[in-house]
Amino acid sequence: MMYAVVDIGSNTMRLVIYKVEGGRPRALLNKKEMAELASFIKDGMMVAEGINRACYILDSFNLLARELGVTDMHVFATASLRNISNSQAAVTEIEDRTGLSISLLSGAQEAEYDFVGAARTVDLQTGLLVDIGGGSTELVFYKDMEIQHAVSLPIGSLSMYTKFVSRLFPTKKERKAIENCVEDMLDRYEVSNLGDCPSVCGVGGTIRAVDKLNSYFYNLSANNRFVTSENLRAMVKRLENREDKKFIPLDTLEILLKVVPERVRTIMPGMIVLNTIVKHFKVQNIYVSRAGVREGFLYRQILSKKEEEKVNG
Numbered sequence: 001m002m003y004a005v006v007d008i009g010s011n012t013m014r015l016v017i018y019k020v021e022g023g024r025p026r027a028l029l030n031k032k033e034m035a036e037l038a039s040f041i042k043d044g045m046m047v048a049e050g051i052n053r054a055c056y057i058l059d060s061f062n063l064l065a066r067e068l069g070v071t072d073m074h075v076f077a078t079a080s081l082r083n084i085s086n087s088q089a090a091v092t093e094i095e096d097r098t099g100l101s102i103s104l105l106s107g108a109q110e111a112e113y114d115f116v117g118a119a120r121t122v123d124l125q126t127g128l129l130v131d132i133g134g135g136s137t138e139l140v141f142y143k144d145m146e147i148q149h150a151v152s153l154p155i156g157s158l159s160m161y162t163k164f165v166s167r168l169f170p171t172k173k174e175r176k177a178i179e180n181c182v183e184d185m186l187d188r189y190e191v192s193n194l195g196d197c198p199s200v201c202g203v204g205g206t207i208r209a210v211d212k213l214n215s216y217f218y219n220l221s222a223n224n225r226f227v228t229s230e231n232l233r234a235m236v237k238r239l240e241n242r243e244d245k246k247f248i249p250l251d252t253l254e255i256l257l258k259v260v261p262e263r264v265r266t267i268m269p270g271m272i273v274l275n276t277i278v279k280h281f282k283v284q285n286i287y288v289s290r291a292g293v294r295e296g297f298l299y300r301q302i303l304s305k306k307e308e309e310k311v312n313g
Contacts, residue, residue, distance in 0.1 A: 001072075002028070003302055004065040007294050008054060008077035008102070010038040011134025011158045011266060012205060015061040016294055017070055025298055031064065033057045034262050037080040038135045038158040044085040051093055054080075058098045076103040076297055078110050079135030083154050103301065105293075107152025111138040113296025115147055118203050118289040120299070128197035130277060131292060132206040132270050134158035137185075139277070141194055149194065153185045157206050157263075157270030168253075169241035169268050178269055182276040196282040202227075203292030206270035209260040210235075211288040213267070216259045227286040229278050236275050239268055 003025075007014045013035040018025040035057055040050025058075065065073055081087055081094075081104055091102050105113070114131045118124060129140040135156040141149040164170065164177045186192040202210075213235055214220065214227045239252060256264050263270075278286070 002070050003298065004061075004070045004073040005294050005298055005302075006058065006061055006073065006075040006100075007297075008037070008058075008075065008080050009035075009133055009205075010078070010080040010136070010156055011036055012262075013037075013054070013057045013061075014294070015065065017065060017068065018298060020303065023303065025295065025303075029068070031061070032262075033060075035080075036134070036158060038156070039162060041084055046081070046084045046086055046090045051090055054094050055097045058094065058100060062098065062100065073100065074103070074297070074302055075100050076105050076301070078105050078293070079107075079133055079152075079154070079156065082107070083135055103297075105297075107136065107138070108150060110136070110293055111140050111150035111152055112147065113293045113300060114138050114203050115140045115142065115150070115296065116299055117291040117293055117295030117297075118201055119145065120295060121291045122201055122287065122289050124201055127199040127201060128281060128283070129201045129203065130207065130274065130286075131202070131204040132157055132273050133204055134266065137273060137277075139191060141191075141197070149191065151189045151191055153182075153189055155181060155185055155273060157266040157273065160269035160273060161266050165265075165269060167241065168265060169239065170272065171241050175236070175240060175272050178272045179276045182273055183280065186277075186280060192280065194281075198282065198284045200278070200281075200283045200286045201289055202274070202286045203289045205263070206267070207274065207286070207288055208290075209263050209267050210271055210274065210286075212259050213255075216255070225288045227288065229283050229285070232271065232275050232278060232286070236268070236271050239271070 002019050004017050013033045015031045017029040019028050037050050040047050126143045131138040133156045137153045139151050160178050164174050215224050
C-alpha cells in the first residue's frame with residue numbers, strides 16, 4: 001500500500017510518498033518546496049499571499065501524487081497554521097480551495113510524533129530530542145524509551161530570522177538577542193531546570209542542514225550522523241556576521257550556497273537556537289535522525305488506524 005503524506009511547515013512544505021510492506025514504510029519520493037509561510041504572517045495573522053502559496057503548493061503535490069497513482073493523501077500542519085490568530089479560518093479556506101483535509105497538530109502532538117518517528121530508527125533510551133522548525137521548536141525529554149516531558153516552544157529558524165536579523169546573517173549582537181529569547185522560552189515553558197542531557201537526538205530540516213555543514217567543514221563522511229557541541233559552537237562563530245561589516249564574506253556565502261542553498265537565510269538563526277539549547281542542557285553529542293514528525297504521523301494517524309479498522313472488521 002502507498003500513502004502520500006504532506007507536512008505544511010513554517011519554512012518548508014514537503015510531500016513524501018511511502019510504500020508500506022509488512023507494517024514498515026519506505027520513502028519512494030521526497031519532494032520539498034520552500035514555502036516560508038512564516039514570512040506571510042502580519043500582526044499574528046496569515047495574510048492572503050500565504051494562503052495562496054500554501055494552496056498552490058498543495059495543488060501541485062496533489063497532482064504529482066495522482067500522476068504517480070497515489071490517491072490516499074494525508075496532510076498535516078504544525079506551527080505554520082497553529083501559531084496564528086486566524087488559524088481555523090486559514091485551515092478552512094485551504095481545505096475548501098484544495099479539496100484536501102488538513103490535520104492541525106498541537107504542539108504536544110508534534111513533539112510526540114517526532115519521538116515516535118525517530119524511535120523507529122534510533123535506540124532512544126534516555127536523553128533529549130530536539131526538532132527546530134521554521135516557527136516552533138519541539139523538546140522531548142525521555143527515559144527508558146518513554147516520554148517524560150514534551151513541550152513546543154513558539155520559536156524557530158525563520159521566526160527568529162524575521163524578528164531579530166536585519167541582514168542576511170545575524171551579527172554578534174543579534175545572536176545574543178536570539179540566545180536570550182531562547183533562554184526566556186526555556187524558563188517560560190518550565191523546562192530550564194530539567195537537568196543535564198549529554199545526548200541529543202536531533203530531527204527535522206534545520207538539524208539535518210547542520211549535519212551537512214558539519215560534514216563539509218570537518219571533512220566527514222556523508223553518512224556521518226553525529227555533531228559534537230564543540231563543532232556546533234565553532235560553526236556558529238565561523239558563520240557569524242561581523243558588526244563592522246556591511247556584507248558577509250563571499251567565501252562564507254559560497255559555502256552555504258553549495259551545502260545548504262535553500263536555507264541560506266534561516267540556517268544561522270536555527271543553529272543559534274540549537275547551540276543555545278545545547279549549552280543550556282550541557283549536551284555533548286547530537287545524533288541526527290533521518291526520521292521524525294512525518295514518520296510519527298504515518299504510524300500514529302494512518303497505519304495504526306488501518307490496523308484498528310482491520311480488527312473491528
